[in-house]
Each structure stands twice: as C-alpha cells, then as structure tokens.
Amino acid sequence: MKAPNQRFTVIPMTDPSVIQEPAEDLSNQAVTADVVVGLLTLNNAGTIEQVVKGIIEGLQRFFSDASVMIVNYDGGSQDGTPEIVERLAAGQVAIRIVPGAVGHYASLGTDSGLLGRSDDVRRLCETAQSLQAKVCLIIEGNLRSLSPQWIELLGRPVYHDGMDFVVPLFRRHRYEGTLVNNLLYPLMRALYGKRLRYPSGGGYGLSGRLARELIKNPFWSQDAARISFDGWMTTVALAEGYQVCHAFLGVKEQDSKLGTADLAHVLAAAVGAVFHSMENYEPAWERTHESIDVPLYGAVEYAPLTGPVNIARMVSGVRQGVRDLLPLWEVILSPETLGQILTLGIQESDEFHFPENLWVQVVYEFALAYHDQVLHREHLLKSLTPLYLGQTASFVLDTQRGGTEQVEAAVESLCRRFEAMKPYLTDRWRWRDE
Amino acid sequence: MSDLWRDTMIAGFRDAVMQILLVLPRLLALITFLLVGLTMAWLVRALTVRVLTAFRFDRLCERFGLNQPLAQAGIKQPASVVLSRVLFWTVFLLFAFMGVDAVNLPATANLISQIVGFLPNVLAAALVLLLGVLSANFFAEAALIAAVNAQLQEARIVASLVRWGILLFTFAMVLTQLGIAKEIVISAFSITFGGVVFSLALGVGLGIRHLMREAIERRLGRGKEKEKEEKIDELTHL
Numbered sequence: 020m021k022a023p024n025q026r027f028t029v030i031p032m033t034d035p036s037v038i039q040e041p042a043e044d045l046s047n048q049a050v051t052a053d054v055v056v057g058l059l060t061l062n063n064a065g066t067i068e069q070v071v072k073g074i075i076e077g078l079q080r081f082f083s084d085a086s087v088m089i090v091n092y093d094g095g096s097q098d099g100t101p102e103i104v105e106r107l108a109a110g111q112v113a114i115r116i117v118p119g120a121v122g123h124y125a126s127l128g129t130d131s132g133l134l135g136r137s138d139d140v141r142r143l144c145e146t147a148q149s150l151q152a153k154v155c156l157i158i159e160g161n162l163r164s165l166s167p168q169w170i171e172l173l174g175r176p177v178y179h180d181g182m183d184f185v186v187p188l189f190r191r192h193r194y195e196g197t198l199v200n201n202l203l204y205p206l207m208r209a210l211y212g213k214r215l216r217y218p219s220g221g222g223y224g225l226s227g228r229l230a231r232e233l234i235k236n237p238f239w240s241q242d243a244a245r246i247s248f249d250g251w252m253t254t255v256a257l258a259e260g261y262q263v264c265h266a267f268l269g270v271k272e273q274d275s276k277l278g279t280a281d282l283a284h285v286l287a288a289a290v291g292a293v294f295h296s297m298e299n300y301e302p303a304w305e306r307t308h309e310s311i312d313v314p315l316y317g318a319v320e321y322a323p324l325t326g327p328v329n330i331a332r333m334v335s336g337v338r339q340g341v342r343d344l345l346p347l348w349e350v351i352l353s354p355e356t357l358g359q360i361l362t363l364g365i366q367e368s369d370e371f372h373f374p375e376n377l378w379v380q381v382v383y384e385f386a387l388a389y390h391d392q393v394l395h396r397e398h399l400l401k402s403l404t405p406l407y408l409g410q411t412a413s414f415v416l417d418t419q420r421g422g423t424e425q426v427e428a429a430v431e432s433l434c435r436r437f438e439a440m441k442p443y444l445t446d447r448w449r450w451r452d453e
Numbered sequence: 454m455s456d457l458w459r460d461t462m463i464a465g466f467r468d469a470v471m472q473i474l475l476v477l478p479r480l481l482a483l484i485t486f487l488l489v490g491l492t493m494a495w496l497v498r499a500l501t502v503r504v505l506t507a508f509r510f511d512r513l514c515e516r517f518g519l520n521q522p523l524a525q526a527g528i529k530q531p532a533s534v535v536l537s538r539v540l541f542w543t544v545f546l547l548f549a550f551m552g553v554d555a556v557n558l559p560a561t562a563n564l565i566s567q568i569v570g571f572l573p574n575v576l577a578a579a580l581v582l583l584l585g586v587l588s589a590n591f592f593a594e595a596a597l598i599a600a601v602n603a604q605l606q607e608a609r610i611v612a613s614l615v616r617w618g619i620l621l622f623t624f625a626m627v628l629t630q631l632g633i634a635k636e637i638v639i640s641a642f643s644i645t646f647g648g649v650v651f652s653l654a655l656g657v658g659l660g661i662r663h664l665m666r667e668a669i670e671r672r673l674g675r676g677k678e679k680e681k682e683e684k685i686d687e688l689t690h691l
Contacts, residue, residue: 198690219691282690283602289691328688336604343601343608347594350515392516395591401598411688 052113052150053085054078054174057143059136060160061094064103070165071107074158077170078112082178085153088113090146092139100160117142137248144230154178155225162222164272172266172316173224182314183261185224186253188217189271192322193418193426197411198286200430203250206293206382209437210304211257214312216265219249219289221273229261247292254293258300267317286407287400294389294400305445310438321423328419333412334368340405347402351388356380363409373413375436381406382437383444390448476556483552490548498541505533517587578630585623589616621645 056074060067071089078087089112093101101116108114117139140157147155154177156170169187176182199217208214225233236255256263297304340348341364348357359377366372385403389396418425505511514520514532523532530538547568554565593616600608625642629635 194688196691197688281602283598285690332604336602339601339604339606339608343597347598391512393512394516395594398594398598401602404598404602415688 050150051086052088052152054082054087054154054156054178055143055147055150055152056087056089056156056158056170057140057146058089058091058104058158058160059094059139060091060096060100060104062096062098063100063160064096064098066163067100067103067160068107070158070160070162071104073165073167074170075108075111077167077174080167081171082174085178086113088115088150090114090143091116092136092143093117094136094139115146140248140252141234144225144234147225147227147230148234152227152230155227155230157223157225159221159273161273162271164270165222166269169222169268172268173222176264176266176314176316177224177226180264180314181226181262182224182264183226183229184253184256184263185266185316186215186217186263187220187222187271188265188267188315188317188319189220190267190269190320190322192324193423194324194328194415195322197414198289198407200426201378201410201414201433202382202407203289203293204430205379205434205437206386207254207257208310208434209441210293210297210307211254211300212307212310213257213263214310214434215253215257215263218253219247221249221271222268223249223252224266226261229256232259232261247288250289250292251296254296254300258296258303260303264314264316267315267319269320270322282408283401283404286404287397290385290403291389291396291400294386297386298390301448305448308441310434328415330371330412330415331368333408333415334366334371337371337373337405337409337412338364340402340409344402344405347394347398350393351399351402352381352384356384360406368412369416371409371412371416373410375433376440378406378410378413378433379436379440380443381410383440383447386444387447479556482555486548486552486555490545490552493548494541494545497544498537501537501540502533505536510536517590519587519590574631578627581626581630582623585619585626589619589623592616592619618649 056078058070058074063070074089089104089108091101091104091114093104093116105114105116143155143157146152154174156173158165158169173185173187176185196217203218204216207218233252233255253263341361345357345361348360352360356377359374360381363371363373381403385399388394389399393399394402414429418429510533511520511531519532523535550565550568553561554563593612596615597608597612600611605611621642625638628638
C-alpha cells in the first residue's frame with residue numbers, strides 16, 4: 020500500500036484551515052489516490068476503533084498495490100471520535116479529517132442509511148474526483164460488524180472488475196425488509212430493468228466514473244436526494260446505465276443511537292425517492308421492458324426467523340385505512356381499484372388475501388397520483404401505509420408455512436407481475452402528460 | 454278661480470316635467486352603468502376561466518383540498534367556475550353601486566365611498582378565510598393520516614377536532630376583521646376555546662394518563678426495556 024503524499028498523512032482537526040478547505044484544493048497539490056474511503060461519523064467513539072482497524076487492515080490486505088486515503092467526515096462529535104480516527108490511522112494510512120461536516124444529522128442512525136449526509140457524500144465525490152480515485156468507498160462509523168473483508172467486497176468489484184456501484188447485501192431473515200420485498204425491489208426492477216435485490220445498504224463502493232456522474236447530476240439538491248439519499252444514488256446508477264452489482268457482507272450490526280423512525284415516515288422517504296426519480300428519469304424507465312440479473316460477489320446466507328410476526332395488527336391497520344382514509348383514496352385511486360380495496364376491509368385476519376394484481380395497480384396508481392400532485396405529496400405517500408400493511412400481511416400469510424425459498428419465489432412472482440403490468444403505468448403516465 | 458286652477462295645473466306640470474328631466478339623465482346613467490357592468494363582469498368571468506384553466510387551477514385546488522369543503526357546502530362546480538362567478542358579481546355590483554350613487558338618492562348618498570373604504574377589510578377577511586380553510590384541510594388531513602397509521606380508533610374524531618379548531622379560530626378572525634360584533638366574537642371565542650382546551654386537558658389527564666406516562670418514560674429512556682419485552686414482531690420493513 021502506497022501513501023499518496025506525505026502532506027496528507029495526518030491533518031490535525033484543530034487546524035482551522037481544514038474546516039472550510041474545499042475538496043477542490045487537493046487538485047492544486049497534484050495528489051492522487053487509487054482508493055478513497057469516506058468515513059461518516061458522529062459520536063461513534065464506541066464503534067469507531069473497530070471500524071477504522073477493519074478499514075486499515077482491509078486496505079493493507081486487499082489493496083496493497085494501490086495508493087489509498089481515508090477521509091473522515093465528522094458531524095461534530097462530542098466524544099472524541101475524530102481524535103480516535105486520527106490516532107489509529109497515524110503512520111498507517113493517509114488520512115484527512117473534515118470536522119464540522121456540512122450535513123444535518125438529525126436522522127443519523129435511523130434505518131434510512133445516509134439520510135442527512137448527502138452533502139458529505141457530495142464532498143467525498145468531489146475529493147475522489149480531485150484525487151482521480153478509481154474506487155470510492157462509503158462507510159458509516161457506527162457499524163459494529165465491519166470486517167476487513169467488507170473493504171475487499173465493496174472495493175474489489177470496482178477496482179478489478181470494472182463495476183461502478185457495489186450495493187451490500189446482509190444476512191437477513193426472510194421477513195426482514197418487507198418494504199423492499201413488496202414494493203421497492205419489484206418497482207425499481209420493473210422501472211430500470213436491473214435485479215438489484217436491495218437498493219440501499221449502508222455502505223457502498225463507487226467507481227470514480229460514477230462519483231463524477233453524481234457530482235454533475237442536476238438532481239442532487241432535489242427532494243429525491245434529500246429524502247432518501249441511498250435510494251437516489253442507486254437510482255442514478257441504474258437509470259444512467261452504470262454497472263451495478265451486489266456484495267454479500269454477512270451480518271450487519273449497527274450502533275443506532277436515535278432509534279428507528281415510524282413506518283409511515285420510512286415508507287414516505289423510501290417510496291417518495293423512487294416516485295420522485297421517476298419524474299427525472301422518465302425516458303430511461305419508459306424504454307425498459309425486461310430485467311436482467313446483476314453480478315453477486317459472495318454467497319448469500321439467510322438468518323433463521325426467531326420470533327412471530329404480528330399479522331392481526333397489520334390486518335387491523337388495513338381495515339382502519341379502508342374505514343377512515345377512503346375520501347383520500349378516492350382522489351388517488353381509480354374507481355375500479357377502489358372497489359377491490361373495499362372488499363379487503365371485510366376479510367377475516369386468518370384468510371386475508373391481497374391479490375398481486377391489485378397491489379401492483381395500487382402502487383402504479385399512487386405513482387401516477389404523485390406525478391399529478393393530486394394531494395400534498397407527503398400525505399399521499401403516508402396514506403399508502405395501511406395498504407402496504409395489507410400487502411405485507413397477505414405476503415406473510417402466503418409464505419409463513421414455507422421457508423426462505425418460498426419467500427423468494429413469492430417475491431419473484433410479484434416482480435414478474437410488476438413487469439407484466441408496466442404498460443398499465445406507462446400508458447396512463449403518457450395519457451396524463453398529453 | 455279658473456285662472457288660479459289653470460296656473461296651479463301648469464306650475465305642477467312644469468315642476469313634474471322639470472323633476473323628470475332632472476332624474477332622467479341619472480336613470481340613464483344608472484342603466485348605462487348596469488349595462489357596462491354586465492359587459493365588464495362577463496368579460497372578467499370569461500378571462501378568469503381561461504387563465505385559471507391554463508394554470509390548472511382546479512387541479513391545484515384539488516391538491517390543496519379546497520374542493521372538499523366546497524362540495525360539503527353544496528357547491529358542485531369546479532373552483533375555477535366558483536371564483537369566476539364571484540369575480541363576475543363583484544365587478545357587476547361595483548358598477549351597480551356606481552349607478553346607484555349617480556342617481557344621487559339621499560338614502561344612498563356616499564354609498565360608493567363607504568364601500569370602497571370598507572373594501573380592504575373585506576379583502577383581508579377573504580384572505581384570512583381562504584388561508585384558514587386551506588390550513589384546516591391540510592392539518593386535518595395530516596392528523597387523520599397520522600392517527601390512522603398509529604391505528605388510533607378515534608382517527609376521524611381527531612381530524613375533525615383539528616379541522617373545527619382551526620375553522621373556529623378562522624371565523625373569529627374573519628368576524629373581527631369585518632368588525633361584526635367584535636366584543637361578542639372575542640368573548641365567545643375566548644370562552645369556547647378555553648373550554649375546549651380545558652376539556653381536552655381534563656380528558657388527557659384522566660383518560661389517557663397511562664399512555665402519557667409511557668410516552669414520557671419512553672422519552673426519558675426508561676421504557677426501552679419494557680418496549681423490548683413487549684416487542685413480539687420479528688418483521689422489519691427496510
């Protein structure tokens with residue numbers, strides 16, 4: 020492993036010039052680095068030692084022939100996180116610490132991954148461009164389970180195999196990520212034609228080419244990037260035709276300080292980002308008619324399901340939605356779809372069934388309503404929550420007697436339905452635009 | 454006798470003709486104002502409909518939830534039609550008042566100046582009313598969705614409380630702005646609003662005190678263990 024330049028070995032965080040020093044300044048110093056690791060931290064003293072050691076070991080083991088640099092974007096830690104990073108990296112790897120990074124951190128630690136850190140990732144991409152980096156890794160400082168292999172799996176596909184975007188897969192049980200299984204994955208697969216199983220992960224590998232694309236992307240400041248940065252980044256990679264792949268990293272343990280946001284909020288952010296991107300990438304998704312697999316690095320393992328799933332509460336949620344949100348759904352959904360939704364309200368919990376066709380129609384009609392702005396967009400997205408609970412309840416009831424294979428088969432069947440019914444979306448989208 | 458009768462008749466007739474000649478131009482002015490008013494009002498209505506259609510005003514109103522209260526008030530037409538009609542009658546009435554003022558009747562003296570003087574209050578009140586109705590719909594909708602997603606069985610009651618709370622506040626502001634029974638409105642509003650808040654405080658205090666305690670405990674981090682124990686759902690969404 021080569022150090023890119025001695026001037027960058029350690030920049031003390033007390034150095035005032037560092038605080039506002041723009042990334043572009045690096046280009047004046049004629050420094051290059053093959054691999055840049057962006058480490059995003061905020062009060063991660065409890066986990067940062069393991070994370071930094073894992074990164075350094077990973078870089079030394081798997082990128083011994085490359086020049087590397089760690090850039091730490093810290094959101095104003097009060098527990099000495101940047102000092103720990105600086106101490107651990109001293110003499111080992113070139114490091115640059117950017118204290119008081121510009122992102123807002125209210126949401127750090129939630130399920131939404133990089134939410135609130137878009138400015139830091141942008142600066143990281145700018146730094147990668149200045150350093151002419153081939154690989155740019157994004158790592159969060161609160162990962163307790165990070166191992167050196169993560170660095171290899173996120174970086175190698177880009178460094179050696181010409182991939183542009185590596186999205187991690189983690190060891191999950193079959194009902195982990197039901198929003199992804201029932202909505203995000205089938206919808207994004209139908210839209211952009213790539214079978215990227217989990218569109219966001221919490222640690223990414225980017226090529227220098229994609230980093231440059233992200234910097235010049237005109238939609239950076241728009242809602243899609245603001246509300247779900249991970250989803251937006253993935254959408255850009257998919258819609259712009261970059262080489263995307265998955266890497267299986269194993270178990271993900273995260274030190275979450277702020278707890279998780281409520282379901283409606285998470286759903287509105289994740290689905291809103293996809294719907295919003297549909298406006299920007301209309302030509303890309305309209306011309307896509309079939310999907311292809313993406314390369315996978317590592318062998319996927321599943322965790323066993325250890326506890327029960329509360330189906331009754333989900334069915335009760337959809338029943339209440341049918342009872343109370345009907346006036347809103349009348350504005351969003353077509354009469355035909357609404358008529359079928361009404362029948363869901365009278366089904367018994369044990370026999371609850373949300374037909375695949377109906378769910379696809381619902382999602383597409385919500386996307387159309389979002390496009391037409393028939394309601395305030397956040398209200399529209401949050402009013403989807405009871406219907407999503409209904410679909411999830413139906414999904415669990417249909418697959419609970421089987422194993423992981425049955426769950427995967429059900430997801431695949433739903434994806435095919437989304438793809439088959441895509442003309443339902445495109446025809447109406449065009450008709451409304453005319 | 455006959456001369457006196459004849460002179461009286463002639464004088465009366467002459468006075469009447471003079472009166473008619475004096476009033477006739479004013480009546481003609483009134484009729485002209487009414488005709489011009491009708492024409493102008495019709496033009497304004499046609500122009501308004503065209504402009505609002507071009508800017509997709511009806512879709513915008515639907516988005517902001519303005520159509521719902523109109524429908525509840527028995528108005529089935531689109532918002533653009535309603536607005537164009539309001540403008541039609543505003544323009545027509547302005548011209549009609551000018552005509553009435555031109556007739557110069559003692560009962561309607563200075564009518565137009567009084568109306569023009571009061572117009573800013575009416576406009577301000579209309580603006581307050583519009584913003585109030587929009588806010589009431591927006592926050593009621595947000596409350597309804599949040600309550601349904603939290604699976605509160607009283608979701609619609611919560612939404613209605615939010616809507617009528619904001620509307621009550623708006624109506625009080627509108628009446629105060631128009632200067633209609635100012636003191637009574639302020640007193641009535643204070644009593645009603647205070648009563649509602651007191652009832653809610655009492656209801657919250659007595660009815661859901663255990664929920665409040667749990668919420669506070671959660672906020673202080675003491676309820677985390679309990680929450681963990683109660684968590685029986687293995688399903689995660691992302």
